[in-house]
């Protein structure tokens with residue numbers, strides 16, 4: 001299993017450092033062997049150490065340059081960051097990142113040899129139209145994406161399940177991950193209201209190789225307790 005924590009716009013540089021210290025201590029005690037990824041805000045990026053790989057929630061597709069408000073490869077390299085989230089629905093929706101833009105960013109960070117956690121997910125109206133509509137919608141989010149990239153991790157995150165407390169059901173996750181597995185051999189994460197109460201049933205699904213967790217990852221002890229449940 002892969003356990004990924006997406007802080008979104010939560011935590012500061014100082015609290016992220018405390019979080020890493022707490023979580024790392026627990027992982028050491030547990031002799032943890034599975035992969036742990038942490039995506040703090042850009043101001044809290046720091047070198048990975050121990051069990052935890054730190055990645056960027058976003059970055060622009062350039063080494064450096066005139067891109068006001070963005071960070072690029074130069075800023076990531078300062079901390080040895082080699083992992084990035086691309087295609088999160090909050091960026092697609094709130095920041096208007098379209099598929100063409102997302103796929104260019106993917107190609108650029110692939111060229112830079114990054115591990116890419118590539119997020120896809122359907123809105124509620126598509127889910128309500130049935131499994132076939134969901135599959136069609138999700139495959140469109142792979143337009144321009146190299147699904148055979150060896151450092152690809154896919155995160156399926158239904159938009160209606162993100163931050164709502166309402167996770168997809170085990171059956172919905174199973175069906176969708178089975179569909180994705182038809183063409184994708186990369187690890188498949190599920191995200192969307194994963195928490196301590198549901199992680200065991202989600203991680204037990206055959207084609208679920210990990211979880212991407214927002215709200216329930218914000219407290220280090222809580223996240224660790226959840227990881228133990230998911231094992």
Ligand code: PGA
Pocket residue numbers: 006157161162163164165191192193194212213214215216
């Ligand atoms: P959530 O967020 O766990 O708060 O639903 C997941 C995500 O958006 O990555």
